[in-house]
Amino acid sequence: MLQVMYRCFIELTNRKWTSQLLARFSKSEKSRIFIPSFAHVYKINQDEMEMPLSEYRSLHDFFIRNLKQDARKVDQNQAAVVSPVDAVIEDIGMITMDQQIMVKGKSYSISEMLGGLSRAKKYQNGTYMIFYLSPSDYHRIHSPVNGRVAEQWSLGSSSYPVNKYGLKYGKSPLSKNYRTITEVKLADRSLAIVKVGAMFINSIEIQDLGEDLEKGMEMAYFTFGSTVVLLFENGLFEISPAIQIPCAIHVGECIGYIRDENSGL
16 A cells, blocks of 8 residues: 555656645655655665665655765776666667657657757667666666766656656657756767656756766756666667666666777777
């Protein structure tokens, strides 16, 4: 029963007034009473949390919790691309010539996702990866690479579920939900990090990144869970053979490699 209640609270609500009420309540001290049961239902690993349960002032504060400094190790291989989030990798594939991706049997437009054909065109024949964060996951987002922030923008206003059922049956949540996009330059090629909101309040808090990104540095956090889409320009990225679908992954773990044209990687 508790799991059903929390799932409605975190994943399935997209009506404006109910979401605003839930958001207001989750940030109030009254919501603290739900933290122990939430942690139990979703089997939160308390050993890696920065603080004990009793020190969180609201359910919201608990949801965006930090981890202990050594809880996640970032792969230091210079060519390694790492997971930006704790998540399940739900899908991996190729971006078509007409800037489409196929996720759970549904076609999504990269042009719509990024807000224009000119932005999407560079990603044709590239690679996409879909990372779904469940309510049990750590909800902070980290840079998957060393690179330079070329541009950052936001799109959309709606909010539909982004779990595997939402991706399959929903109203194109990856390309219509509120989302923020960070485009990162690696030499002369691009990586787009698309952070997709999951509820009407659409809370994606962006950190002040500056121009340079270091692999593993925190970029943003989700207030109420969601999905991250990585879009790699053609020829930039080689998926690690260890990655299978679906695949549970943690921040900092290797998901593939930047291709070196000279080495053949």
